[in-house]
Amino acid sequence: MKRKRTLFLILGAILFVVSFSAFASYQKRKNGPVFLDNHVFQRYQEKWGLWVDFRTEKKSLEAKVQEFGADFQEVVELNSITEKEKKKVSRPIFIPYSKEYSQSLQEAGSFREAIDSQIDQFIWPVLPNNRTRISSRIGRRWNTLHTGVDIAIPKESIVLAAADGVVEVAGRSGDYGLAVKLYHTDLNHFHTVYGHNNLLLVKPGDVVKKGQIIALSGNTGKSTGPHVHFEVRYHNVYLNPENFLTPFEEGVATSMVSFAN
Structure with missing residues (x-):
């Protein structure tokens, strides 16, 4: 009987710890900042970067990818760019920022914007x-x-x-x-x-x-x-x-x- 009671106490303690951890994690997510994309920092598929409209952009896709310090193949896959488009893109393309480029933007005074909002x-x-x-x-x-x-x-x-x-x-x-x-x-x-x-x-x-x-x-x-x-x-x-x-x-x-x- 004592053994069963001890087992139940152990299981109860484990459930309490797991539940408390999940609640704490939820509260942390609930009370964390909500980011608002602006004209400098934007998101797509969990990546930070910028949408570049190549209908008006004067630089080539390769040049813009190099400017942002991004990986060209990653940009191709992220935007489903065709072989024909690699030569001349005529639509908006999302280009992720490298850590170094993000840092340079912040050093120049550009930051992400955030608000308080419940999930x-x-x-x-x-x-x-x-x-x-x-x-x-x-x-x-x-x-x-x-x-x-x-x-x-x-x-x-x-x-x-x-x-x-x-x-x-x-x-x-x-x-x-x-x-x-x-x-x-x-x-x-x-x-x-x-x-x-x-x-x-x-x-x-x-x-x-x-x-x-x-x-x-x-x-x-x-x-x-x-x-x-x-x-x-x-x-x-x-x-x-x-x-x-x-x-x-x-x-x-x-x-x-x-x-x-």
Whole structure:
């Protein structure tokens, strides 16, 4: 009897230690900083670097890869670059930074941006600045239901993932124009939608992190001006995004974070 009791005590102690460690790990992840991609530090497939648009970039792919200190073959595989494209690329390509190049950027005064956000909360899909405003809210508009929030923002502005998720849709989608739809398994299976973009930087199946750049804003589809149309859905029911976010008018306080943190 004593032996069984001792065994149960040992098993109980092991379960307690494992549970406490898991909880501590969760809390650490929960309370850690959420990075917001900016115009210098961006992410794709868990790597830090920069999206380079070779439709306008004057340098060659090889030259740009060398500038960032990246591995050429890694860039080819990461972006599924064809043999023909190696000679002349005409689309955005993600190029990871080497540690040395990241360090040089930080020494020049460029850092990652971070905010405080619980892992079970959404963030606004735009970088906080004084050039953005809510131009239309969810509700009846022009005798139809406006299904999300419109955020007026200059064309080619960064569009961020509101939470961790998987890309379900990335392409042209009727009145939404160039749109991205994310599925958030860790957030009660919600979906978020980002419409009217000018350029998409993710593809279906990509796993994205909260605050990661997924597109550049635009005016595609049925739109009267450059903005991001942002929706939150639950089983195809349109919910008010503002119920899940801090008031837009308050803005978001960001802090600069180096790779040493």
